[in-house]
Amino acid sequence: MIELEGAPLFTLEFGDILVYFTPYTASLFLLALLFTAIVVLSRPERQVEILFGTDACYAKDTSIEELRFRRFMSIACGLATMGAMVSGDVFDYTLFTALVGVTNVGIVAAVKSRHVQNAAFQYGIVALAGTLPLFGGAAIVVASTGTLSILRLAGGTAPGAPLLAKALLTLGVMGEGMAPFYAAKAEMFRAPGAPYVIMCSLSSLLIFLRVIEVVLVI
Amino acid sequence: MVSEYALGLGIALLCAVLVFAALSREWDDLHRLLLVDLVEIPSLAIVALVGTDLAEALILPGLVVGIAEMLALSQIYLLKEGLQERPEGRLRIEVIEKADAPVILSLVLVCYGIVLSGFTGGGIAALGMIFLFMAKGAREPHELLETAAGISWAVWIGAFFVFMFAPQYWLLAVLAAGFGILIKVMVKLSLVGGMWGKPHD
Numbered sequence: 001m002i003e004l005e006g007a008p009l010f011t012l013e014f015g016d017i018l019v020y021f022t023p024y025t026a027s028l029f030l031l032a033l034l035f036t037a038i039v040v041l042s043r044p045e046r047q048v049e050i051l052f053g054t055d056a057c058y059a060k061d062t063s064i065e066e067l068r069f070r071r072f073m074s075i076a077c078g079l080a081t082m083g084a085m086v087s088g089d090v091f092d093y094t095l096f097t098a099l100v101g102v103t104n105v106g107i108v109a110a111v112k113s114r115h116v117q118n119a120a121f122q123y124g125i126v127a128l129a130g131t132l133p134l135f136g137g138a139a140i141v142v143a144s145t146g147t148l149s150i151l152r153l154a155g156g157t158a159p160g161a162p163l164l165a166k167a168l169l170t171l172g173v174m175g176e177g178m179a180p181f182y183a184a185k186a187e188m189f190r191a192p193g194a195p196y197v198i199m200c201s202l203s204s205l206l207i208f209l210r211v212i213e214v215v216l217v218i
Numbered sequence: 219m220v221s222e223y224a225l226g227l228g229i230a231l232l233c234a235v236l237v238f239a240a241l242s243r244e245w246d247d248l249h250r251l252l253l254v255d256l257v258e259i260p261s262l263a264i265v266a267l268v269g270t271d272l273a274e275a276l277i278l279p280g281l282v283v284g285i286a287e288m289l290a291l292s293q294i295y296l297l298k299e300g301l302q303e304r305p306e307g308r309l310r311i312e313v314i315e316k317a318d319a320p321v322i323l324s325l326v327l328v329c330y331g332i333v334l335s336g337f338t339g340g341g342i343a344a345l346g347m348i349f350l351f352m353a354k355g356a357r358e359p360h361e362l363l364e365t366a367a368g369i370s371w372a373v374w375i376g377a378f379f380v381f382m383f384a385p386q387y388w389l390l391a392v393l394a395a396g397f398g399i400l401i402k403v404m405v406k407l408s409l410v411g412g413m414w415g416k417p418h419d
Contacts, residue, residue, distance in 0.1 A: 014382060016272070091276055091279075095279050095280070095283060098283045098287070099283065101287070102283070102286055102287050102290055105287075105290060105291070105294070106290060109290070109293075109294045109297070114298060117294060117297055117298035118298055120294055121247065121291065121294045121295060121298055124287065124290065124291040124294060125241075125250055125251070125254055125291070127287065128254045128257065128258075128284070128287045128288065128291060129238070129241065129254055129257050131257075131258065131261055131280070131283065131284055131287070132234055132257050132258070132260060132261035132264075134261075135261045135262075135264065135265055135276075135280045136230075136231075136234075136260075136261055136264040136265075138265075138276070139264045139265040139267065139268055139273070139276065140227070140264070142268055142272060142273070142276075143223060143267065143268045148272075
């Protein structure tokens with residue numbers, strides 16, 4: 001634990017449910033916080049499309065109603081990401097990760113474009129299917145070690161989690177966030193409104209970075 | 219000898235593999251949505267296999283997140299298929315619309331729900347309210363119900379903070395949590411199926 005991410009700076013414990021900051025998770029948390037602040041403050045981009053073969057171009061406008069909903073979803077996504085960064089037990093981490101999956105779908109689903117909605121639906125199917133390995137992994141961790149606390153699992157006071165649980169956790173996060181597999185999300189990025197869509201990528205990247213840490217220490 | 223847990227886990231994982239195989243062969247979007255709902259069941263089974271108090275506490279949030287994703291996906295499906303028509307089917311039975319019986323039945327259910335309190339009580343009281351709304355064909359006051367749900371949810375969470383930080387007032391916290399969850403479940407369930415179309419139209 002200490003070699004990998006440094007000693008915990010702060011710990012708040014309620015039995016198995018706990019919150020802790022290490023230099024690693026604190027920096028991830030700050031990144032999520034910073035980007036959420038950017039989402040709150042910034043205005044959406046106006047995507048410009050050029051008609052092929054002509055010199056005509058037009059800018060897409062985001063309506064106020066759509067903007068409000070997507071901004072709300074992005075802020076919710078940021079909060080869920082921050083929760084996933086600070087939660088110190090495996091189950092809360094998986095719950096926040098599942099929440100990131102739902103809000104990611106929500107960010108793009110408000111766009112009035114059939115292509116984008118289709119992609120959001122397919123991605124939602126993957127995210128929902130991803131909850132099985134995600135919660136399954138967390139449940140196998142608690143069944144085989146008797147605790148959910150990452151600190152106790154990392155400290156060596158509890159037996160190590162089985163490889164199956166780690167594999168399932170990683171698979172689940174891949175389903176929810178799809179951080180390294182952008183090809184599946186490509187159609188979603190046709191949605192205009194830059195800071196909101198980037199939130200999808202950032203949140204998936206952060207939950208993926210965190211799951212690497214979790215799987216290595218437990 | 220294989221332990222019961224390993225056996226159960228093996229069966230649950232086998233079910234999961236079967237569902238995923240079906241999901242990979244299915245191309246109709248609506249059927250995939252239904253199959254994905256089936257995926258949730260083995261995942262709840264794996265959590266339930268832990269078989270402790272903790273597992274019981276873990277199932278509920280897992281279930282809630284699953285249902286939330288399911289509702290969001292169904293809404294996206296409606297949007298992308300352009301299914302916007304609101305069904306206007308109501309119970310057109312004169313005896314139910316004119317008589318007092320639905321009111322009395324609903325009152326009994328709501329009172330029984332309040333006596334039970336907690337999740338179960340909320341569910342039963344909500345049944346009474348849904349029956350009344352359906353029978354009388356009344357439009358529910360959405361904004362009022364949402365506000366009530368929000369406040370009772372805050373009471374419920376507040377009760378948990380009392381448990382954590384001032385455990386000597388546990389009786390007050392139990393009462394507040396039971397009351398809060400009763401109102402919240404009742405209101406949320408009675409809104410099911412009622413919230414269509416644009417918000418606050």
